[in-house]
Amino acid sequence: MAGRRQDRKISLAEAAQQQGQRPDRGTSRALEDGASPTLRDLTEVLHFALGDGRIWLNDQRMVLMQSLVLGRLRAEIIDAFGFETARAIFMRVGFMQGVRDAELISQRFPQDDLTRALAAGPRVHTLEGFVKVTTKHFEFDRTKGTYYGEFHWDDSSEAAEHVAGYGLASEPVCWMQTGYPSGYTSKLLGRTVIFREMECAGMGAPRCLVIGREAEAWGKDAPEREYLGLEWRARRRSPAPPRVPSRASRPAPAMDGGVAVGVSTGFLRTRLMMEKVAPTDATVLVIGESGVGKELFANQLHDMSARRSGPFIPINCAAIPETLVESELFGVERGAFTGAIASRPGYFERASGGTLFLDEISSLAYSAQGKLLRALQERKIERVGGGKTIPVNVRVVAAANVDLSEEVQAGRFRQDLYFRLSVFPILIPPLRERRDDIPLLMSHFLRLFNAKHGRKVLGFTRAATDALLGYGFPGNIRELQNLVERGVIFADDERQIDQHHLFIGNERLSSALRLTDMGRVEQVPESAADAGRRQPSSPGSEVEALRHAEHALYARALAAADGNVSAAARALGMSRAKLEYRLRKQR
Structure with a gap:
């Protein structure tokens, strides 16, 4: 009848999206064909940085390795430690890989429902080249804590390498690939899910058949728990050597931008040196180009020290007029000069019990350098116009954006002060030498400025990521921070930051490589600004x-x-x- 309409049936995921929440149960049958994120969507987050020796899957650095090499490594571990230990090692590696990819999907596609996120796992697994995954069926009910999934694997590289080295096996051998969906699914569901091969190409089957279920459904006889590191037996435990705390155990980046962020070798080396010197009272000289975050590192050094409860006093030496250096550093007594109507402590006294950060120390006048040297040597000061010495309990951290040894040779910086400051020098590399940190910094600044400006920008397009990975960053991290803030302001809510949102000034872009949806590697075209510079x-x-x-x-x-x-x-x-x-x- 014309006055009546038939209600359209909708899936549980659609109903949950209309209500603004993610469903607690779902099934792969509810997914429409081509549901995002598709394989094409996922290739958009895979980047090849030209000339930098880096491959990125969103903000995760990847490596290309021949399957043959991985097979040889696997064979050596089997021969050295036996099948059981080798199985445990490779399942654990796959588990960790799956966990990281689940984090990637949650970060890159935050608005997709849980069913779609689970369906993306086989696509990412396929994209990474280990095996071709075909989903037969999966369903889950997070409220009841249940999961069941069946998948086909074709052309397993792990099975092929095992057969090449040992011939047909009597039990499943795709250990790393079995660990992968276990880690991926467990991370998304928030409970342990174990995948097990029921048929394996390494045993002569035409393809592998894999079934995943919640851990309890497999019963007590589930050795995967031990292999995945969930229930290590006491006999497997052994004392671990002391090590630097991992990035995962360190504080997460603060939303106020007050924590230095990085995973590159250069960053970790700097971090290690800070951890070594922080418990001491040694004077530290921080060296680095403008914009690398010298004050941020100095502040973090203070927070890691025993003086963390005391004040952190930063001073920009370049901003202090030469005639006021002594009064600003050491304070003034009343009547010391015209206009001194009250006594005032200087920076050394104000930083007592804490840390005094002297930025751009090379800009101090030669005469002021001598007065600073005396204060550092004697740990005593005299206020301008005062007649008594005042002991100061302060740690000094100085920073320079030039090579102070060259300044000494040029006669612009006192050699004795240089040696006094350079007790423990720490070099902060420029951003162009720590490109591994760029994706992490991009995500950090995106969260920071979304919160600061009340925006809901989702992330970065492939073109924007390519451009940032290939950019030279003459302004270092400060410039990256400004570019991301510009992009957050320029881009629309619920959209991604594109290249034209970032580079609207005279920034000169360089080339990068990217992977097309057809699997071809192509070179990203240079910016219009670069082309215009060379061809009037x-x-x-x-x-x-x-x-x-x-x-x-x-x-x-x-x-x-x-x-x-x-x-x-x-x-x-x-x-x-x-x-x-x-x-x-x-x-």
Whole structure:
């Protein structure tokens, strides 16, 4: 009847999305064909940085390794320690890999429901090249704590390498690949899920059949618990040598931006040196280019020291006039000079019991350097116009953005002060030498500025990530921070930051490599600004070239989305209405 309408059946995931929450149960049958994140969506987060020797899967650094090499390593571990220990090692490696990829999916696609996130696991597993995964079926009920899934694996590299080394096996041998879905699914569900091979190509089967269930469903006879490190037997435990605390055990980056963030070798070396010197009272000289975060590292050094309860007093020596250096550092007695109507403590007294940070120490006048040297040697000061010495209990951390040894040779910096400051020098490498930290810093600053400006920007497009990974960053971390803040302000809510949101000034971009959805590696084109610097042209031709480039960009996006304007707009980081307007304008 015309006055009645038939209610449309919707899936549990759709109902939950309409209510603004993620479902606690679901099934793979509820997923529509092509549900995001698709394999194409996932290839968008895989980046090859040209010339840097780095491959990124979103913010995770990846490596390419021949399957043969991994097979040889596997064989040596089997021969040295036996099958049981080798199985435990490789299952544990796969488990950790699955956990990390689950974190990646949760971060990159935060709005997708749990069913879609679970369905993305086989696609990421396939993308990483170990095996081709086909989902037969899975279902879960997080409230009841149940999960069941069946998957087919074709062309398992692990099975192939085992057969090549040992022939057909009498039991399943895809250990690392079994650990992977166990870690991935357990991380997303928040409870232990164990996957087990029921058929294995390493045993002569045409392909592998894998079943995953909650740990309790396998019963007490589940050796995977021990292999995955969930229930290590006492006989397997052995004393571990002392080590530097891992990144996972350290405080998470604070939302106020007050924690130095990094995973690169250069960053970890700097962090280790800070941990060594922090418990002492030694004078520290922090060396690094402008914008690398010298004050941030100095503040963190203070927080790691026994003086953390005392004040941290930073001073920009370049901002103090030469005539006021002594009064600012050591204080003033009343009547010392015209206008001194009251006694005032200097920075040394104010930092008593804590840390005094002298930034841009090289800018101090030569005469002021001598007065500072005396204070450091004697640990006593005299206020300007005062007649008594005042002992000071302060730790000094100095910073310079130039090579002080060269300043000494040029006669601009006192040699004795240089040796007094350089008790424990710490070099902070520039950002271009610690590119491993860029993806982590991008995510950190995105969270920071989303919170600061009340925005809901989702992340970075592939083009933006490629550009940032290949950029030279003459302004170091301060410039990256500014670029991300600019992108957060410029981009629309619920969208991603694109390259044109970031580089709107005179920044010069470099090239990077990226992986297309068809598996080809192509070079990212240089920026229009770079092309314009090398090839002068008239204003009219530049406008026409820009118009053609814009038209080609929209055409490629539409072709990649099979003519779907909404999908093309999402890929370009703009609204559908904005894209439709620009398409009409070009006709």
